[in-house]
Amino acid sequence: MSARHILVINCGSSSIKFALIREDREDTLLSGIAERLGSAESELRWQSGEQQHSLKIPHAGHRQALEQLLPQVQQHADGKLSGIGHRVVHGGEHFTAAHLLDAAALAAIRSVSALAPLHNPACLQGIEAALGLYPELPQVAVFDTAFHQSMPAQAFRYAVPEQIYREHGVRRYGFHGSSHRFVGRRAAELSxxxxxxxxxxxxxxxxxxxxxxxxxxxxxxxxxxxxxxxxxxxxxxxxxxxxxxxxxxxxxxxxxxxxxxxxxxxxxxxxxxxxxxxxxxxxxxxxxxxxxxxxxxxxxxxxxxxxxxxxxxxxxxxxxxxxxxxxxxxxxxxxxxxxxxxxxxxxxxxxxxxxxxxxxxxxxxxxxxxxxxxxxxxxxxxxxxxxxxxxxxxx
CATH class of the missing domain: 3.30.420.40 (ATPase, nucleotide binding domain)
Incomplete structure (x- = not known):
């Protein structure tokens, strides 16, 4: 079976960072950013190897930026994109690991948006745009918080009344989970x-x-x-x-x-x-x-x-x-x-x-x-x- 390609997307309210990863290679085939989305200065910039490119996309939103990105992704993936991975900042207590995106997963991400009002709504914009453009591809949400769901209660609970935790989700969640997980495993391998x-x-x-x-x-x-x-x-x-x-x-x-x-x-x-x-x-x-x-x-x-x-x-x-x-x-x-x-x-x-x-x-x-x-x-x-x-x- 030929090596699979994954497009990784990290959406902000006015930006999309992206990277194309091939499973059998450590380096990134394609990476870049679409920034200042929604403004007259919207721009798509990407890099492959030593080559750098840019494209003005005035007033483009998340979907329009992804539409412009698609030809580059398909070219560098030899037309064989296998799936899309979305970085999602907050998964609350719903997600202890990455999750295939479906209606239930989208609803759960929306339900914890109050815990990350600057991040989750922007992530959802990018997810919905990608689902509309690539409905045939499996798409996965990977949560910054999921890795830390293994913390015991003595580490994640604040000393506040039980009701505040149970009804409003006030606890410690942690972030940077993908980074901590990656380097922890890499350290064990190297040692x-x-x-x-x-x-x-x-x-x-x-x-x-x-x-x-x-x-x-x-x-x-x-x-x-x-x-x-x-x-x-x-x-x-x-x-x-x-x-x-x-x-x-x-x-x-x-x-x-x-x-x-x-x-x-x-x-x-x-x-x-x-x-x-x-x-x-x-x-x-x-x-x-x-x-x-x-x-x-x-x-x-x-x-x-x-x-x-x-x-x-x-x-x-x-x-x-x-x-x-x-x-x-x-x-x-x-x-x-x-x-x-x-x-x-x-x-x-x-x-x-x-x-x-x-x-x-x-x-x-x-x-x-x-x-x-x-x-x-x-x-x-x-x-x-x-x-x-x-x-x-x-x-």
């Missing part, structure tokens, strides 16, 4: 350990950041909660703050809940601490030049990250290794070394030379001799979504 007999701490670090404790291939705890705001410091998100901050700012400044939400999600994190940027590369350069705000932002980021990893270790029976992944995790020796420096009680230590070499999407073991593994593993969420999709396709 010669069975996936079902391994224990990892994971730091997924990009503009959004989260930590995870993975035991035997399953999530046992993670730093994000009801929403992606909980947890460690991120690019523009504050991470954990005193819940009383909302009340304090409302009383002191007269701010609305929307204004406070905007502050914590879009104006805080590295950007808020530094007063300069949410981009770690910019902050590292500014730190080297003596910028006090950038130095503070990096110090807080690393300390809070280390605190979270130490907390995640409570869920592990043993530590087989610490994994760094994501744009920052894969490319910043400084962040890795400064974070690990806060974790001597876990007996973690870094080899500076190995750490410096592990950049640019390269796998690396960066621990010092006779210390627990510290691995740099490039994540591949699109491939994980494709694999989850392939697993549900009919034979």
């Amino acid at each position: 010669g350990l069975p996936v079902n007999d391994s224990s990892w701490l994971v730091a997924h670090l990009g503009n959004g950041c989260s930590t995870c404790a993975i035991v035997n291939g399953q999530s046992r705890d993670t730093s994000m909660g009801l929403t992606p705001l909980e947890g460690v410091v991120m690019g523009t998100r504050s991470g954990d703050v005193d819940p009383g901050l909302h009340l304090y700012l409302g009383r002191k400044l007269g701010w609305s809940l929307q204004e406070i939400d905007n502050l914590l999600n879009k104006q805080s994190g590295l950007l808020g601490l530094s007063g300069l940027s949410n981009d770690m590369r910019t902050l590292e350069q500014a730190r080297s030049e003596g910028h006090a705000g950038a130095t503070l932002a990096i110090d807080v980021f690393c300390y809070r990250l280390a605190k979270s990893l130490a907390a995640m270790s409570c869920a592990l029976p043993r530590l087989d290794g610490l994994i760094f992944t994501g744009g920052i995790g894969e490319n910043s020796p400084l962040i890795r070394s400064q974070t690990v420096a806060h974790l001597p009680l876990l007996n973690l230590a870094i080899d500076p030379q190995a750490n410096a070499r592990s950049v640019g999407g390269q796998f690396g073991e960066i621990q010092a001799g006779n210390h627990p593994r510290i691995l740099v593993i490039p994540t591949n969420e699109e491939r994980q979504i494709a694999l989850d999709t392939l697993a549900l396709l009919p034979d």
Whole structure:
């Protein structure tokens, strides 16, 4: 049987990110983005190998953008597209794994949209457009939250009344599930350990950041909660703050809940601490030049990250290794070394030379001799979504 091709789609309210994955290849055949959808500046951009292309599609919506994308996908798939995998941010408690899309699945995704009002409605736009264009193809929803549905109640419950949880779904869900799942399995493979007999701490670090404790291939705890705001410091998100901050700012400044939400999600994190940027590369350069705000932002980021990893270790029976992944995790020796420096009680230590070499999407073991593994593993969420999709396709 010839190798199968999966189109992976990740929809935002005004964008579609996409990637074409072939099951027997690690690289991506085609990838790109349609952005500023609905505006006069709508544009489709894609890349195959070293070749880059763009196409203006003024006022195109999700369906029109997918229509323009279809010829490129079919060409690179040799006319043999086998299915479509959709990234869906929130599956609530309905979904513990990827799911073939049907009327019941669509209704369940709609039913939890209140938990992800900025994400799920946009995902549904893309799903409905793709179903209309490719009705003959199997299509699968892969949920950011599904991997974390293996967390025990002691990890996912908030200390609020039972009624709030049962009737309104107020609990910890976690996100970045495809990334955590991918690198946890990859770490076991690269270390010669069975996936079902391994224990990892994971730091997924990009503009959004989260930590995870993975035991035997399953999530046992993670730093994000009801929403992606909980947890460690991120690019523009504050991470954990005193819940009383909302009340304090409302009383002191007269701010609305929307204004406070905007502050914590879009104006805080590295950007808020530094007063300069949410981009770690910019902050590292500014730190080297003596910028006090950038130095503070990096110090807080690393300390809070280390605190979270130490907390995640409570869920592990043993530590087989610490994994760094994501744009920052894969490319910043400084962040890795400064974070690990806060974790001597876990007996973690870094080899500076190995750490410096592990950049640019390269796998690396960066621990010092006779210390627990510290691995740099490039994540591949699109491939994980494709694999989850392939697993549900009919034979």
